Amino acid sequence: MANVTTAIVQKELKEGFSAIEIAKKYRLTRQAIYWHIDKIKKKKRKKKKKKKNYNLLINWKLYNEGLVKRGEFLLDFSFFQDWMHISEQSSHLFQQSSRPFQSK
Secondary structure: OOOOOHHHHHHHHHOOOOHHHHHHHHOOOHHHHHHHHHHHHHHHHOOOOOOOOHHHHOOHHHHHHHHOOOOOOOOOOHHHOOHHHHHHHHHHHHHHHHOOOOOO
16 A cells, blocks of 8 residues: 555646546555545635634723722621621520530
8 A cells, every 4th residue: 555645646636637547556445535535625615714803893991991880899788787696696605505514
């Protein structure tokens, strides 16, 4: 079996040889030659799409200012409402459990 590259197959095809003739010349199967032909066709099909540069379309300074809210806190302080009551209960429970053998 000969080493045949896609470039060699492409050159032979440009010279006018058919896939069967190329296969016989290099002692390969037609399937191997058709694999190279498919590879050549796929190279021709690939076209990269140009990506839009959105950095030029968007005013990022203005967009960022719209996202930032100045002077606002997003913290919920409702947990402070019962804080004193909960702390008194927990301190009372701690005092009871820390002195189990102390008499009253």
